Amino acid sequence: MRDKAPLSSERPVLIVSDHTGLTAENAARALLAHFPAQSPRYLQRPFIGTVGAAREVVGEIAALVASGPRPVVFTTVTDPAVLSELQTAPALLFDLLGSGLAALEQEFGEQAARSVGRHHDMHDQTSYLARMDALDFALATDDGLGSRQYGLADVILLGVSRAGKTPTSLFLALQHGVRASNYPLAEDDFEQEAFPLPLVGHQAKAYGLTIDPRRLHMIRTQRKAGSRYASLEQCEYEVSRAERLFRRLGLPVRDTTSASVEEIAAGILSQIRRV
Numbered sequence: 001m002r003d004k005a006p007l008s009s010e011r012p013v014l015i016v017s018d019h020t021g022l023t024a025e026n027a028a029r030a031l032l033a034h035f036p037a038q039s040p041r042y043l044q045r046p047f048i049g050t051v052g053a054a055r056e057v058v059g060e061i062a063a064l065v066a067s068g069p070r071p072v073v074f075t076t077v078t079d080p081a082v083l084s085e086l087q088t089a090p091a092l093l094f095d096l097l098g099s100g101l102a103a104l105e106q107e108f109g110e111q112a113a114r115s116v117g118r119h120h121d122m123h124d125q126t127s128y129l130a131r132m133d134a135l136d137f138a139l140a141t142d143d144g145l146g147s148r149q150y151g152l153a154d155v156i157l158l159g160v161s162r163a164g165k166t167p168t169s170l171f172l173a174l175q176h177g178v179r180a181s182n183y184p185l186a187e188d189d190f191e192q193e194a195f196p197l198p199l200v201g202h203q204a205k206a207y208g209l210t211i212d213p214r215r216l217h218m219i220r221t222q223r224k225a226g227s228r229y230a231s232l233e234q235c236e237y238e239v240s241r242a243e244r245l246f247r248r249l250g251l252p253v254r255d256t257t258s259a260s261v262e263e264i265a266a267g268i269l270s271q272i273r274r275v
Contacts, residue, residue, distance in 0.1 A: 010068050010069060011070075012040075012043050012064050013041065013042050013071065013072045013074070014043045014073045015043065015074055015075075016057055016074070016075040016086060017047070017048065018077045019076075021046040024096055025042065025074070029042075045057055048082065054083075057086065058086065071092075072094070073092065073093040073094065074094045075093065076096050076097050083095065131177040134172070138173040141181035142181075144198070151201075151202065154180065156206050156207065157209055158185060158199075158207065158208050158251070159185060159211075160184070160185050160216070163209045164209055164211065165182035166182060167261050168182075168268070171262070171265050172269070176269060180268075189245065190241035192245070194249075203249070205272075208246040213236040213240075214232065217230060
């Protein structure tokens with residue numbers, strides 16, 4: 001096996017695409033996540049749609065090789081001429097669509113439509129509009145706002161401030177078209193024996209998010225250092241009371257301390273799809 005030296009923080013990982021590069025980057029990160037000891041340095045090179053643009057990337061890769069480890073390239077370029085140019089680069093190159101498209105062409109008995117950005121285009125307007133509607137809904141009901149619209153929500157996330165409710169709501173909306181609201185737990189809520197008043201009637205949609213108090217302390221300190229809000233004592237108090245409330249209400253709960261927003265969203269999707 002060539003070049004067995006481990007990836008270092010200086011090892012470039014180029015994301016080369018003829019469109020935004022989101023698909024290639026997601027695939028690259030998914031693969032490299034299986035090498036937790038490594039720290040690749042991602043370099044995005046989107047909209048590489050011509051041979052000339054590809055040649056510039058090849059030149060950049062050659063310069064990187066001269067000053068460090070061999071780069072790794074992940075690409076979703078579909079134009080054969082552009083891809084051929086990229087393949088001349090002195091790098092480990094992953095053509096993320098090539099073999100898959102070829103296999104599907106063989107199976108379906110037809111040529112693939114190798115148009116730029118096909119994965120991200122607007123041909124499925126129903127799905128796109130649903131995601132935009134869900135995003136608008138998440139923003140309108142963020143952090144306890146728009147509680148009168150909870151009846152329209154697919155899921156309502158409960159948790160203390162900075163437990164990850166807003167980013168999870170936005171991710172669910174933008175990536176999955178899920179109408180996600182979130183409700184911030186406050187002092188009065190911790191003493192309740194039942195659901196907070198704005199959530200009454202929507203119990204089946206509720207989902208709790210919790211977090212390690214020390215991690216919460218770090219996050220809040222970045223926002224309001226030295227405040228009671230950010231103190232470890234306050235964080236421990238709020239988290240313990242929130243978790244006690246979740247147990248009392250019988251809510252499904254996800255710990256967000258070390259989970260990515262993708263992992264949190266996946267757990268929530270699994271739960272709400274069983275309802």
